Amino acid sequence: QANYLAGCVIRERGENKRAIPYFKKALTFSNLTNDHLQQGLCLENLAYIYDAEMLEDQAIDYYHKAYTAYKKQTDTERKQINVLNQLAINFLKDKNIYSAFVYYDKCKKIAIALNDSNEIASILNNIGVAHQTSGKYSTSIIMLEEANKYQPNQNLKNKINLNIASNYILLKQKNLARKYINELRQSIETSIDIYYKS
Numbered sequence: 001q002a003n004y005l006a007g008c009v010i011r012e013r014g015e016n017k018r019a020i021p022y023f024k025k026a027l028t029f030s031n032l033t034n035d036h037l038q039q040g041l042c043l044e045n046l047a048y049i050y051d052a053e054m055l056e057d058q059a060i061d062y063y064h065k066a067y068t069a070y071k072k073q074t075d076t077e078r079k080q081i082n083v084l085n086q087l088a089i090n091f092l093k094d095k096n097i098y099s100a101f102v103y104y105d106k107c108k109k110i111a112i113a114l115n116d117s118n119e120i121a122s123i124l125n126n127i128g129v130a131h132q133t134s135g136k137y138s139t140s141i142i143m144l145e146e147a148n149k150y151q152p153n154q155n156l157k158n159k160i161n162l163n164i165a166s167n168y169i170l171l172k173q174k175n176l177a178r179k180y181i182n183e184l185r186q187s188i189e190t191s192i193d194i195y196y197k198s
Helices: 002-012 016-030 036-052 056-071 077-093 097-114 117-133 137-149 154-170 174-190
Strands: none
Touching: 002 016, 002 036, 016 036, 036 056, 036 077, 056 077, 077 097, 077 117, 097 117, 117 137, 117 154, 137 154, 154 174
């Protein structure tokens, strides 16, 4: 636990490489126990560091290991979703759309099992963005419209509406984008996400 916490503090200070030995020591000790949550936390932190350091293969390997560890522990579904989402993002960066969708689908199944409508909407938004990235704007709109049906919180709804509007603009269907642009205009003052607000 001391090694893990030291790694967290050092990572938060932005000293990623210096944090690695602490997480690896913590992992070695946690592997001697049945504490799969602690194993998952160590592995996930190592994955984040390798991701930040642009070492994609190592990041993907550690995300996989973290997911395996979390699956052995109860009440880790949200951590599983987070790790699967990071795997999907890495595959998208690598232009491996098929693998990204495989992991997004796993995320969606877990969120449905949790009956968490906001989480389901968030995952559908991510799937929509992935389709948009691959140039499938109409498919993206279908996914994003489905996400809105889950009545996400206002902040997520803003993101979804922005993505729908962007798709319509890319399809040169500005009239269809107008509805979502107007909704975004009305919600600007209540948005807490500076990036989407700008």
